[in-house]
Amino acid sequence: MAKAKIRRVAINTGGGDAPGLNAVIRAATVAAINRGWECVGIRDGYNGLFLPDKYPQGGLITLTRERVHGITHLGGTILGTTNRGNPLKYPTMGPDGTMYEKDRSDELIRAFEAEHIDALIAVGGDGSLNIASVLARKGLRVVGVPKTIDNDLEKTVITFGFDTAVHFATSCLDRLYSTAEAHRRVMVVEVMGRYAGWIAVECGISGGAHVILIPEIPYDIQKIASKIRERDRNGHHFAIVVVAEGAKPVGGETSVVSTGLGRADRLGGAGERIANDIEEVTGKETRCVVLGHLLRGGSPTSFDRLLSLRFGAAAIRALEAGKSNVMVALDPPTVRYVPLEEATRRMKTVPLDCDIMLTARDLGIGFGD
Numbered sequence: 001m002a003k004a005k006i007r008r009v010a011i012n013t014g015g016g017d018a019p020g021l022n023a024v025i026r027a028a029t030v031a032a033i034n035r036g037w038e039c040v041g042i043r044d045g046y047n048g049l050f051l052p053d054k055y056p057q058g059g060l061i062t063l064t065r066e067r068v069h070g071i072t073h074l075g076g077t078i079l080g081t082t083n084r085g086n087p088l089k090y091p092t093m094g095p096d097g098t099m100y101e102k103d104r105s106d107e108l109i110r111a112f113e114a115e116h117i118d119a120l121i122a123v124g125g126d127g128s129l130n131i132a133s134v135l136a137r138k139g140l141r142v143v144g145v146p147k148t149i150d151n152d153l154e155k156t157v158i159t160f161g162f163d164t165a166v167h168f169a170t171s172c173l174d175r176l177y178s179t180a181e182a183h184r185r186v187m188v189v190e191v192m193g194r195y196a197g198w199i200a201v202e203c204g205i206s207g208g209a210h211v212i213l214i215p216e217i218p219y220d221i222q223k224i225a226s227k228i229r230e231r232d233r234n235g236h237h238f239a240i241v242v243v244a245e246g247a248k249p250v251g252g253e254t255s256v257v258s259t260g261l262g263r264a265d266r267l268g269g270a271g272e273r274i275a276n277d278i279e280e281v282t283g284k285e286t287r288c289v290v291l292g293h294l295l296r297g298g299s300p301t302s303f304d305r306l307l308s309l310r311f312g313a314a315a316i317r318a319l320e321a322g323k324s325n326v327m328v329a330l331d332p333p334t335v336r337y338v339p340l341e342e343a344t345r346r347m348k349t350v351p352l353d354c355d356i357m358l359t360a361r362d363l364g365i366g367f368g369d
């Protein structure tokens with residue numbers, strides 16, 4: 001079906017921020033302007049368009065060459081982002097005063113039409129890309145760009161932001177190693193990643209962790225304790241334990257801080273829980289460090305900068321080629337386009353038989369199993 005010519009394209013960034021967002025915005029904007037298209041950014045996910053009253057200064061930002069100049073290396077996002085108020089599950093009060101989740105996607109489509117936006121580049125993780133896919137099925141031309149430090153999206157070898165997070169976490173492990181050894185302590189390091197263990201596994205192996213706990217492998221505290229005791233017997237009186245925030249004990253639950261309508265569960269506390277258990281079972285002094293949002297901040301690595309620039313430019317090429325409801329994906333040595341539904345159908349977790357895991361096992365790293 002022939003589609004109308006693109007004159008105005010919008011970009012938004014949704015969900016938790018990740019280093020590289022600004023590089024995507026820059027590449028997409030410059031590539032759009034070079035084709036004679038007007039480019040706007042939507043503030044805070046879809047909110048700038050959807051909740052205009054919240055933005056007296058305007059919910060849209062005109063993206064010019066000047067506006068995106070010199071932002072490739074900056075963390076965060078010049079558009080703002082949010083992981084609340086999903087328009088497909090908008091927290092709404094019912095007539096009896098109880099709250100429920102309402103699908104407001106039709107209103108959102110009308111808001112795009114009112115702003116004469118012909119196409120959207122949606123930069124986000126599974127939640128944002130799922131919204132984008134629904135909008136595409138309702139007629140909006142949409143290309144998704146995969147973002148998340150968690151690297152838990154299917155159909156792309158890697159998401160941007162992940163490399164920066166792993167790089168930073170590894171440098172933290174380097175620092176913790178020496179203080180753990182000096183004090184003969186167990187240092188537990190909690191990293192983000194939601195229900196996938198990618199960050200934990202990759203920084204743990206690179207940073208010399210002795211135990212890595214991931215959501216994919218429920219752990220047994222006795223197995224962790226024997227690993228620590230074995231190190232003691234071999235004259236190594238300290239240990240580094242990396243814990244993914246989604247890790248859980250055999251037969252136990254993920255440590256969730258809070259839940260709420262229209263937003264994802266907030267995870268936290270896994271590190272503290274395991275640190276207490278290790279101290280109790282082994283009698284060794286154990287401390288916990290939560291890296292948390294430090295993994296999301298700062299300047300993207302050169303890998304993430306380049307990947308983000310490639311993704312942003314590729315998204316514009318996809319729109320120019322008439323594609324919609326697709327996501328840009330890395331399939332080395334190139335980028336390709338995959339249906340958005342396929343990318344968001346299920347979470348990409350760490351395969352237990354992949355060579356990264358086999359490498360860890362060969363190095364003698366324990367997984368609490």
Ligand code: F6P
Pocket residue numbers: 016083125148149150192193194245266267296
């Ligand atoms: O998905 C990215 C991520 O950083 C997860 O690793 C983490 O669980 C979550 O976002 C934290 O979100 P928030 O910033 O809302 O606490």
